[in-house]
Amino acid sequence: MERLERKEHDFSAKLRQASVIGSLREYITWQRELRRSSDSARFPKYGPVSVNLDLTTACNFSCPHCVDSRLLNTGDYLDLETIKKSIDTLQKNGLRSVILIGGGEPTIHKNFENIVRFSKDRGLQLGVATNGSRLDRVSAVAEVLQEGDWLRISLDAGRESTFFKSHRPRGRLSLESILGGVRDIKKINPKIQTGYSYVIVWGGIVVNGYELTPNVDEMDQAVKNAREYSFDYVSFKPCLLRLEVSQKESLFDTPDPEREERIIAEIRKNLTSAEALASGEVKILRSVNLESMLDQKVHELKIQPDVCHSQFFRTVLAPTGIFHCPALRGVEHARIGDAAGYKGKANLDFTQARLEHSIRSFNARLECSMVVCFYHHVNWWIENFIASGRPVDEIPVVSDNNFFL
Ligand SMILES: C[S@@+](CC[C@H](N)C(=O)[O-])C[C@H]1O[C@@H](n2cnc3c(N)ncnc32)[C@H](O)[C@@H]1O
Numbered sequence: 001m002e003r004l005e006r007k008e009h010d011f012s013a014k015l016r017q018a019s020v021i022g023s024l025r026e027y028i029t030w031q032r033e034l035r036r037s038s039d040s041a042r043f044p045k046y047g048p049v050s051v052n053l054d055l056t057t058a059c060n061f062s063c064p065h066c067v068d069s070r071l072l073n074t075g076d077y078l079d080l081e082t083i084k085k086s087i088d089t090l091q092k093n094g095l096r097s098v099i100l101i102g103g104g105e106p107t108i109h110k111n112f113e114n115i116v117r118f119s120k121d122r123g124l125q126l127g128v129a130t131n132g133s134r135l136d137r138v139s140a141v142a143e144v145l146q147e148g149d150w151l152r153i154s155l156d157a158g159r160e161s162t163f164f165k166s167h168r169p170r171g172r173l174s175l176e177s178i179l180g181g182v183r184d185i186k187k188i189n190p191k192i193q194t195g196y197s198y199v200i201v202w203g204g205i206v207v208n209g210y211e212l213t214p215n216v217d218e219m220d221q222a223v224k225n226a227r228e229y230s231f232d233y234v235s236f237k238p239c240l241l242r243l244e245v246s247q248k249e250s251l252f253d254t255p256d257p258e259r260e261e262r263i264i265a266e267i268r269k270n271l272t273s274a275e276a277l278a279s280g281e282v283k284i285l286r287s288v289n290l291e292s293m294l295d296q297k298v299h300e301l302k303i304q305p306d307v308c309h310s311q312f313f314r315t316v317l318a319p320t321g322i323f324h325c326p327a328l329r330g331v332e333h334a335r336i337g338d339a340a341g342y343k344g345k346a347n348l349d350f351t352q353a354r355l356e357h358s359i360r361s362f363n364a365r366l367e368c369s370m371v372v373c374f375y376h377h378v379n380w381w382i383e384n385f386i387a388s389g390r391p392v393d394e395i396p397v398v399s400d401n402n403f404f405l
Pocket of ligand 1 (some may be wrong): 068102103104199238240
């Protein structure tokens with residue numbers, strides 16, 4: 001059996017893991033039946049493999065670049081009972097991983113520790129994306145995390161002043177105090193994978209009339225910090241813009257090939273030097289869209305198949321409802337359920353019926369033609385397999401390892 005290396009973005013390999021390949025095979029079979037005759041096709045009885053769980057819309061930072069800024073501080077949050085029942089229901093129906101993220105800041109939900117423990121008690125893999133402001137709460141549960149679980153801090157800076165301008169934190173916080181907090185957590189439990197998340201901001205990006213602070217020349221400093229404070233990896237990704245009218249994500253606001261070329265050259269130079277500094281001590285991860293930006297193939301990530309297959313395997317549960325795509329959280333036409341939509345089997349069945357409708361009716365080729373899609377490759381992999389007519393039993397199985405989608 002093939003082994004899944006820790007390639008964060010190899011989603012099709014993740015779906016071929018022994019514990020989830022049944023879901024993939026049934027999904028492909030259903031799609032084929034549907035394309036032959038929709039009457040006999042039966043929607044597979046599996047819930048998502050992975051959920052993005054947005055605990056709260058509250059955030060104690062005010063990052064000018066935040067793609068989710070319109071969703072924040074609305075007073076909405078998920079209550080503990082809904083969260084526990086939803087996790088329980090999903091886990092009994094195929095869920096393998098939970099990513100605590102946002103929307104808001106997961107570590108300021110009043111039941112954060114309880115939710116982490118509950119998820120781990122249910123045998124789920126767990127990831128936490130945080131701004132690092134409440135690492136004391138992560139420390140309190142660090143001992144329950146296991147090999148494969150991760151903590152990713154959105155730092156986006158190498159230097160203190162840039163950190164401050166890029167996040168505008170509430171309260172007395174510094175980049176250094178957060179870095180020290182991560183090192184302490186790593187001492188409590190070295191098995192936790194710790195990530196230094198870095199949204200690359202180049203000159204001239206204006207969001208809501210505010211010019212973002214460029215950090216493109218601090219990428220190597222971030223790697224130095226990561227090494228010094230025992231991070232496992234630095235994850236570089238380009239700054240996405242959310243388009244005003246459609247609420248969709250994009251790179252670059254207005255086409256300007258010369259400017260784009262200059263920016264790409266600058267990022268490439270700094271990435272090369274950052275990678276040299278990492279020298280095997282910390283891993284450097286490039287996001288899917290960074291890779292394609294550097295290869296000048298962003299346009300390819302905008303060409304989607306008609307069907308978005310990923311929505312069957314990964315969804316977002318947020319205080320404002322369940323959404324079929326992380327890039328469309330909070331967008332009304334991407335909502336497939338309310339916040340209680342996974343709370344108990346009857347609710348799950350109802351939500352899954354809406355998901356079936358979404359898979360059948362949402363045209364990703366049209367709807368996501370402007371979106372730099374993270375799931376582009378896996379969607380095409382599934383689409384091509386469906387079209388190939390090859391027996392689903394021929395899909396090679398990969399051993400279980402990483403269920404984050
Ligand atoms: C909105 S934050 C919410 C979770 C948590 N508060 C945090 O700070 O990680 C979730 C992720 O979105 C990313 N993000 C926010 N704005 C972005 C942008 N304009 N481009 C790329 N990623 C962005 C952040 O870096 C973070 O990893």
